Amino acid sequence: MKKGLLKENKVLKINLLYILSILPLIIYSYYKNGFLAFHNGFMSFFPSLQYLIIPIIIIALSYVFETYYYLVIKKDEDMHNVINSVVPYTNALCYLVCGPLDRLYITIPLIIILDIIIKFIDTKFSINQIALFKCLLFVLLNLLGMYNNSNMYELNVTVNSNLTSYFIGNVVGEIGTTSILFSLIGLAILLFNKYYKKEIPIVTILSYAIVCVIIYFFTDLNFKQILINTMASGFVFATIFVAPLSVATPVVKTGTIIYSLLFGILSAIIVNATNFYLGIYILILILSLLTPLFNKFKLAIA
Amino acid sequence: MVLLKLTYEFDNDEKKLDIEKFECLDPENITIYTREGDTIYVATGDYVYINQLIKESTSGIKTYATISGKVKVEEGQIKVINDKTNSTLVSEEALDKIDDIRKDIIIKSCENLGIEYENKLIASHLKENNKLIVVNAMDIEPYQFNNNYQFQDNITALLTTLELLSNKFNVNAYLLLNKYDDNNIDAVKKVIDKYPNIIFKIIEDVYPYTTNQCVARKYFKDYTYNDILFLDTFALYKIYVALKEGLPVSERYLTVILNDAERVAVVNAKYGANIGTIIKDIIKIDTKDKDIYLNNFMRKVKCANIDSLIITDNIKTIFIMNHEEQKSSKCIKCGKCVEICPVKINPLADKLDPSCIRCGLCNYVCPANINLNNKEK
Ligand code: SF4
Ligand code: SF4
Numbered sequence: 001m002k003k004g005l006l007k008e009n010k011v012l013k014i015n016l017l018y019i020l021s022i023l024p025l026i027i028y029s030y031y032k033n034g035f036l037a038f039h040n041g042f043m044s045f046f047p048s049l050q051y052l053i054i055p056i057i058i059i060a061l062s063y064v065f066e067t068y069y070y071l072v073i074k075k076d077e078d079m080h081n082v083i084n085s086v087v088p089y090t091n092a093l094c095y096l097v098c099g100p101l102d103r104l105y106i107t108i109p110l111i112i113i114l115d116i117i118i119k120f121i122d123t124k125f126s127i128n129q130i131a132l133f134k135c136l137l138f139v140l141l142n143l144l145g146m147y148n149n150s151n152m153y154e155l156n157v158t159v160n161s162n163l164t165s166y167f168i169g170n171v172v173g174e175i176g177t178t179s180i181l182f183s184l185i186g187l188a189i190l191l192f193n194k195y196y197k198k199e200i201p202i203v204t205i206l207s208y209a210i211v212c213v214i215i216y217f218f219t220d221l222n223f224k225q226i227l228i229n230t231m232a233s234g235f236v237f238a239t240i241f242v243a244p245l246s247v248a249t250p251v252v253k254t255g256t257i258i259y260s261l262l263f264g265i266l267s268a269i270i271v272n273a274t275n276f277y278l279g280i281y282i283l284i285l286i287l288s289l290l291t292p293l294f295n296k297f298k299l300a301i302a
Numbered sequence: 303m304v305l306l307k308l309t310y311e312f313d314n315d316e317k318k319l320d321i322e323k324f325e326c327l328d329p330e331n332i333t334i335y336t337r338e339g340d341t342i343y344v345a346t347g348d349y350v351y352i353n354q355l356i357k358e359s360t361s362g363i364k365t366y367a368t369i370s371g372k373v374k375v376e377e378g379q380i381k382v383i384n385d386k387t388n389s390t391l392v393s394e395e396a397l398d399k400i401d402d403i404r405k406d407i408i409i410k411s412c413e414n415l416g417i418e419y420e421n422k423l424i425a426s427h428l429k430e431n432n433k434l435i436v437v438n439a440m441d442i443e444p445y446q447f448n449n450n451y452q453f454q455d456n457i458t459a460l461l462t463t464l465e466l467l468s469n470k471f472n473v474n475a476y477l478l479l480n481k482y483d484d485n486n487i488d489a490v491k492k493v494i495d496k497y498p499n500i501i502f503k504i505i506e507d508v509y510p511y512t513t514n515q516c517v518a519r520k521y522f523k524d525y526t527y528n529d530i531l532f533l534d535t536f537a538l539y540k541i542y543v544a545l546k547e548g549l550p551v552s553e554r555y556l557t558v559i560l561n562d563a564e565r566v567a568v569v570n571a572k573y574g575a576n577i578g579t580i581i582k583d584i585i586k587i588d589t590k591d592k593d594i595y596l597n598n599f600m601r602k603v604k605c606a607n608i609d610s611l612i613i614t615d616n617i618k619t620i621f622i623m624n625h626e627e628q629k630s631s632k633c634i635k636c637g638k639c640v641e642i643c644p645v646k647i648n649p650l651a652d653k654l655d656p657s658c659i660r661c662g663l664c665n666y667v668c669p670a671n672i673n674l675n676n677k678e679k
Contacts, residue, residue, distance in 0.1 A: 005445075005562050005599055005623065010669035011631055084631035084670065195636040195669055251637035251650055295648065 011084040014195050018089040019059070021189040022176070022241065025096055026055050028169060029176040033100045036170075050104050051175070058095050058111055062088035065112060069119065086247055087129075091115060093241055094133040096176030097234070097281075099141065110140065128248035130241075131285035138278055163224070166231040177237035187240045199253070200244040200260045207264030208235070215272050226272060233277040235267055238284065248288040255294030259287055321447060324569040324584050326613075327553060332574025333612045334365050334380045342380065348373040350382060352390035353549050362423050364416030368552035368572040382574070395548030400462065403545060405470040411544045417551075418615065419537035428471070432531035434522065435467055435475040436514075439486065439535050441557075443598045444509045446619045447568050448555035450483065452535045456542070457489050460535055461497050463542040468499040473531075475500050478517065480507040510644050510661035519645075536615075556580070557619040560587055571613045577620060578609035587622055595621040600662030602628070602673050630671040639664035639674055649674040 034051035037043040066085045070076040091111050098107050114136055118129055165171055169179025177183075190196045212226050221229075230236070243249070243263055250256045263283060270279040336342060339360045344350060350367040357380065358364045367382050370389045374381040395411070397403065413425035437460075439453045453460060461477075468475035479487055481504050490502055503521065510516060514532040522530060533541075540551050558567045558581060567585045581587050594605040599621045611617060639649045642663045647655035649664035654675065664674045 005621070011634060014634070014636075014669060078629070080629045081631050086634065195634065195638065197637065246634050246636050249635060249637075251635050251640045252648065253637070253641065256637065295650075 010195070014193055015084065015086055015089060017189065017193040017196075018086070019092065021186040021193075022089070022092055022096065024182040024185045024189075025176040025179060025237075026052070026092070028179050028182045029055075029096065032170055032178075033175060051100075054104055054108060055092055055095050057108055059088045059092050061108065061112055062091045062115065065115065086245075087115065090129045090133075090245065093130050093245075094137065096237075097130065097134050097174050098137060100175050101141075110137065128242065128245055128284050128288035130245065131248075131281045131288060134242075134278065134281040135285060163227065163231075166228060171232065173232065174234060177234035178232075180231055180236050183236045183240050190240070195246065197244045197246060197249060197256060199256055200249065200263075201239050203257055203260035204239045204243060204264040204267075207261050208239075208268045211265050211268035212272065215268065219272075221272060229271050233271045233280060235271055235280060238267070238280045239263075242281070243284055243287075248291060250291050250294035250297075252295050252297055254297040255291075258297060259291070259294050263287055319563060319566050322565065322567040322585075323451075324567055324580075326569055326571035326575050326580045326584055328386065329369065329384060329572055329575035329579070331371070331381050331383045331576075332367070332369055332572060333576065334382075334574050335612070336378055336380060342375065344373045344375065344380065346373060346375045352388070352552060353393070354391050356380060356382075358416060361421075362413075362416050363418045363421070364550070365573075366415075366550045366552065368574055393548030397546055397548075400466060400542075400545045403466070403470070408467070408470060408541070408545060411548065412541060415540075415544050415548075415550050417537075417540045417544060419533055419540075421616075424533075424537060424541060427531055427533075430528070430531070432471065432473055433529040434525055435464070435471070435473055435531045435533065436478065436517065436522070437464055437476065437533045437535065437538050438478045438512065438514065438517070440478060440480040440483070440505075440507050440512050441618075442510070442512050442514075442534075443619055444600075445559050445563060445566070445621070446557045446597075447566070448557055448618055449535045450480075450486065451555050451568055451570075452539055453486055454489070456535075456539055457486075458493070459542045459546075460538050461490075461493065461500060463538055463545070465497045465499050466545075467541070477502050478512070479504050481505060482507060510659065510663060513644075513659050513661065515657070515659050516644055554613060554615065556613060556617065558585055558587070559619065559621045561623055573613050575613045576609065577611035577613060577617065580613075581608065581620065581622070589622055591625050592622045593625050595623065598662050599623065600666035601660060601675060602662065602665050603676075628671055630668075630673065633670055633672055636669060638667045638669070642667050 030051040034043070034048035038045055038048035063082065063085075066082045066087055067079070070081045071079075074081070094111050094114075095107055101107070111133070114133055117136075118132060121127065121132075167180045169182060171178050187201065191198060212230070215221055216223060216226060243260070250259050266283050267280050270276065270283065334356055336357055337359070341358045343355050343357060349371070350356065350373055351370045352367055354367045356365050356367055369382055369384045370387055371383045371385040374383065409425050409428050412428060413423070417424050419427065439449055441447055441449045464475050464477060477500050479490065479502060487504065494502065505512070505517075505521070511520060515527065518525070518527045518530055536554060543549055543551050553570055553572050556569045556571055556577070558569065559565075565587070569580055569584065571580055578589070581589060589608050594608050595601075596603050596605050596617060597619050605611060611620075633650070643649055644661060644663065645655075645657045645659055647657055649658075658675060660675050662675055665672070668674065
């Protein structure tokens with residue numbers, strides 16, 4: 001017999017695969033925002049390293065906070081809830097969707113404080129943390145007036161935006177969401193995770209593509225513009241990492257498909273008809289809030 | 303040697319199992335648990351014979367002594383201390399031939415002995431207007447071989463009884479056999495001509511699709527569940543003994559599995575015999591520091607004290623596994639439990655749908671180790 005009759009705890013493995021899947025993006029984000037900035041003389045060496053150090057601090061701090069939450073507040077006897085927590089991964093994702101700020105370290109307390117707020121909201125509703133994070137973060141950053149002073153690299157080295165640099169991700173945008181290539185590598189890693197809902201990116205991308213074809217025929221947008229909109233909006237990152245985040249997606253197959261269809265169709269409209277890319281995250285947030293509704297679908301069909 | 307093929311997470315693993323056989327037909331004592339409302343026909347100090355009526359439950363299910371000896375009535379239980387004689391009460395109703403027995407006599411015989419299947423009197427099953435009789439000669443739960451042996455040992459008796467039921471109640475009778483069980487299929491092939499009324503159906507033994515509910519849904523779509531009289535080989539055997547000898551059956555099979563099927567044993571034991579003793583003294587497995595699961599390890603029903611277990615119809619398999627901490631964590635909403643559910647309900651719902659068959663698959667696939675099917679229906 002290949003396996004024991006009783007199975008081991010799988011959540012830890014699932015979470016490690018999740019974190020592994022965003023490592024290429026984290027490393028690339030360092031290359032783009034840190035290394036290139038240093039290389040081009042916009043930043044000295046040590047500050048450029050913050051793009052490597054801060055995500056690590058965020059992941060580590062998340063574990064510390066989870067330990068505090070479960071062991072001290074919830075009075076758990078052992079660490080299994082900490083080990084099985086998906087929060088370090090979602091917090092790392094949150095870091096990736098932040099803008100490349102001058103004062104990047106501010107993301108650390110911001111993410112941890114938001115994490116605490118969400119912990120208490122989340123016990124009542126099933127919501128997609130990152131979508132919520134992204135919205136809250138955006139509001140906060142705007143309030144603090146920081147996003148406008150994005151780092152020097154963003155301001156000074158705006159690359160000549162051809163399709164290849166969009167694909168690789170060497171364009172203006174959030175810390176880690178711009179690279180299509182490394183998002184796809186992350187997807188390849190996630191596919192090893194049996195518990196990753198791969199039907200969500202598949203259905204989303206298909207429905208998105210169909211709507212794009214319609215947009216192509218019925219508006220005066222050309223193919224290249226649609227492609228650039230898609231790549232610049234962070235849609236691929238959202239589809240691969242944020243939308244399928246299992247804690248806030250339907251558990252019923254039919255519901256999951258409808259969720260992805262809606263996400264694909266509406267995000268195609270948002271991305272191509274508006275420049276309001278944050279709309280993608282608001283959309284995920286709304287769809288996540290509707291999750292209990294999607295879960296009802298199966299019973300109606302079965 | 304039995305070839306085993308199971309569902310889903312077992313990767314359709316095929317494994318040849320050497321099954322050891324044991325007997326416990328002369329236990330030191332037997333225990334009969336009693337509940338409030340039961341009618342008890344014996345008192346401390348009485349001497350009882352094999353087949354003597356001991357108690358009757360409120361629903362009419364009767365329990366008989368399976369050994370002869372002195373009775374000790376205690377709080378919540380009755381003990382019979384074996385005096386190792388084979389004195390037995392013989393019924394006057396023993397028949398040479400059961401072929402021309404009438405329908406009402408069949409019902410009466412079962413009623414008199416209060417014999418049951420799935421905690422319901424077989425007599426009341428038989429009285430219902432059944433359109434079909436389906437006998438499952440397979441073991442439903444994974445790693446269970448009781449019905450399998452029951453069938454092997456009593457093939458003629460069982461088929462004769464089924465043929466009789468089919469004739470007298472004028473309904474079609476199906477006998478379900480396991481596709482991978484060559485022994486029984488070969489045995490049936492040899493005698494198939496003698497039983498024209500029985501339809502032999504060979505199906506794939508994939509858990510939990512051999513449970514009665516799933517079988518009804520999959521193979522007998524034209525009938526509602528209540529149209530079908532489901533029996534297993536053991537219930538059929540009880541009917542046979544009731545008709546032929548007018549007596550209750552006093553022993554049954556129990557499967558014992560050690561770890562990942564390192565050892566598989568089938569024990570034929572008297573009702574009421576202590577399972578802890580059987581495992582320690584007869585099969586010789588040390589249960590210290592082991593987890594004991596009843597009937598189906600996937601349901602995650604652990605038994606704290608094996609010494610309190612006795613042979614009854616409700617305990618069919620004992621899994622003895624290395625101790626493992628099974629802590630559950632927060633649900634990650636992966637949806638695997640919903641996906642696997644054979645009756646297509648949502649195991650995550652606050653209240654389980656009544657159609658849940660307690661197969662335990664949702665528990666088994668859950669990566670967060672959540673016990674989903676111990677909720678109220
Ligand atoms: S809810 Fe769980 S135990 Fe009940 S039928 Fe579905 S999978 Fe089996
Ligand atoms: S299998 Fe477990 S973790 Fe997955 S949705 Fe069901 S209960 Fe939640």
